[in-house]
Amino acid sequence: MYIYLYRNEDWSCSPLNKETDLCSTIEPIASNTWPAEASHHLEHWLVRASQGVTKRANxxxxxxxxxxxxxxxxxxxxFYLSQHLPAIFHVSGASPAGLDERLEAEGYSLDTPCLLMSASSHEVAERAYNKRIQQAHSAVTTVWTDKPDADWLAAFLELEQFPEERRAFYAGLFDRMPEAxxxxxxxxxxxxLALGTALVEGEWAGFVNVVVHENHRGKGIGYLLMHALTEWSMEQGAQRQYLQVVASNQPAVSLYEKLGYQASSGYHYRVKYDL
Known part of the structure; x- marks a missing residue:
């Protein structure tokens, strides 16, 4: 089994040591933060479908x-043919040996390499706080809710540049997300200026939908957002946190590294459109 490790904008394949890699621990937790509209188990594997919106949910x-x-x-x-969807596999360090090669041989193309990054909550809180003091954004107000209100959801679609047709999907997704x-x-x-979602399961906090308005990027707003997400998650008992980020998103990767995140492993998708 191989994983992808991000180094200077290149991907190289390195052998996976499952005893030390956090992937096997975090992947099942992370899957709970993005519940599909319909899913069923094929023994250990989870088969997910959600009208084709996002690879993670399909x-x-x-x-x-x-x-x-x-x-x-x-x-x-x-199953995916019956759903009028391409067949997609989420392949990571927690996947069985040889799966990636088997899918490639079956005509599945590699898509969207991503990083699984993790950090100590206390370290991120301290680093983000120091950055916050340096930026001195005293006029920024932080507002938390236990579910997305109409303004939050409208801003989310706008900042992510998603079409209005996806509103119902994301509203349902956010409702299905587990507590806390x-x-x-x-x-x-x-x-x-910015939005984010935090979910806590046990000692782990996961952050999704982390987005800053394009007109306010590079001004330290990302540090404010990460500080808010971390502080809230620590109040819920989280001691560690993780993010899943597209590997080519260098600005985001750089921000997270400055906050103490390290790339624990990588994952990608294998996609077959012609079924």
């Missing part, structure tokens, strides 16, 4: 050993 989370059923691939492809969860927005003069 892919097989291949964690653990292969299914014992020798027809597992045919059955998965038949919180939705934050940073405001200045009535304008939403």
């Amino acid at each position: 892919s097989v989370l291949a964690i653990g050993e292969y299914p014992k059923d020798p027809q597992w691939l045919a059955k998965i492809e038949q 969860k919180g939705f934050v927005k940073l405001l200045q003069d009535g304008q939403i």
